[in-house]
Amino acid sequence: MATVLVTGCNRGIGLELCRQYHARGDKVIAASRHASDELNAIGARVIEGIDVTDDESVRGLAEALEGQTIDILLNNAGILHRDKFENVNYDDMLDQYRVNAIGPLRVTRALRDNLKSGSKVGIVTSRVGSIEDNGSGDYYGYRASKSAANMIGMNLHHDLSPDGIAVALLHPGYVATDMTGGTGVSPADSASGLIARMDELNLDNSGSFWHAEGYTLPW
Ligand SMILES: NC(=O)c1ccc[n+]([C@@H]2O[C@H](COP(=O)([O-])OP(=O)(O)OC[C@H]3O[C@@H](n4cnc5c(N)ncnc54)[C@H](OP(=O)(O)O)[C@@H]3O)[C@@H](O)[C@H]2O)c1
Numbered sequence: 001m002a003t004v005l006v007t008g009c010n011r012g013i014g015l016e017l018c019r020q021y022h023a024r025g026d027k028v029i030a031a032s033r034h035a036s037d038e039l040n041a042i043g044a045r046v047i048e049g050i051d052v053t054d055d056e057s058v059r060g061l062a063e064a065l066e067g068q069t070i071d072i073l074l075n076n077a078g079i080l081h082r083d084k085f086e087n088v089n090y091d092d093m094l095d096q097y098r099v100n101a102i103g104p105l106r107v108t109r110a111l112r113d114n115l116k117s118g119s120k121v122g123i124v125t126s127r128v129g130s131i132e133d134n135g136s137g138d139y140y141g142y143r144a145s146k147s148a149a150n151m152i153g154m155n156l157h158h159d160l161s162p163d164g165i166a167v168a169l170l171h172p173g174y175v176a177t178d179m180t181g182g183t184g185v186s187p188a189d190s191a192s193g194l195i196a197r198m199d200e201l202n203l204d205n206s207g208s209f210w211h212a213e214g215y216t217l218p219w
Helices: 012-023 037-042 055-064 090-110 140-163 187-200
Strands: 003-007 027-031 045-047 072-075 120-124 166-171 208-211
Touching (some): 003 012, 012 027, 012 072, 027 037, 055 090, 072 187, 120 140, 120 187
Parallel strands (some): 003 027, 166 208
C-alpha cells in the first residue's frame, strides 16, 4: 500500500486519481482548496485550505504531514485562461504561471522531507506546453506556464533522482472536465492512464514527458 498525495482534487482529473488510488487500496491524502461532496465520499484523508500558490497554506500541509513518508506525490492542480494574440491578459498569464509552474515546485519543495528513496513525483503538465508539438498557436499564458512546468520537472529530476526519487511530466490527454467544458476522454480513463505511468516510473525513465496513453512526447 502506497501513500499518495494529490493536489487540486475536489473535481476533474484529481478527484478521479484519488478515487482510483483509494479503490486499489492505497492511502490517499487529498490536498485541495475546498473539499467537494464527491471527494469526501471517497474515504480519503482530505486536507482542505491548500492553495498551491500560497506559501503559508503549503507550509501548513507540510506541518500536518510531518514525519509521514509520501510514496507518490501528484502535482495536479492547474488553471487555464484561454487567450490569443489579440487579447492576451498579462495578469492571467502570471496567475497561470503561479499555479501551473511554480505550484508544483512549491509543493514538492515543501514536502521534500516526506519524499524518500523510492518515492515518485508526478507533475500533470500538458502537451500544449511542448514547443515542438505546437502546431496552432494561441493559449499564450497556458502554453508558457506548462512549458515552464516541464522545465521545473526536469530540474526536479536532476535534483531528486540522485536521492532515489523519480520524477515524471505527465499529459493527461484531452479530458472532459470543467477545464474543457466537458469534452474529451473521461476523467476515469485519463486517471487510470496516469496511474499506470506512475506505476512504470523509475529512476531509469525519470525526467521523461509522457502521454497518459503511454508514449513519450517531444519537449
Ligand atoms: N482537462 C484537460 O483536457 C487537460 C489537458 C491537459 C492538462 N490538464 C491539466 O490537468 C490538471 C487537472 O485539470 P482538470 O482538467 O481536472 O481541471 P479542473 O476540473 O478545472 O480542476 C482543476 C483543479 O485544480 C484546482 N486548483 C486550481 N487552482 C488551484 C490552486 N491555486 N491551488 C490548489 N488547487 C487549485 C481546482 O480546485 P478549485 O475547485 O479550488 O478551483 C481543481 O481541483 C491541470 O493541471 C490541467 O492543467 C488538463
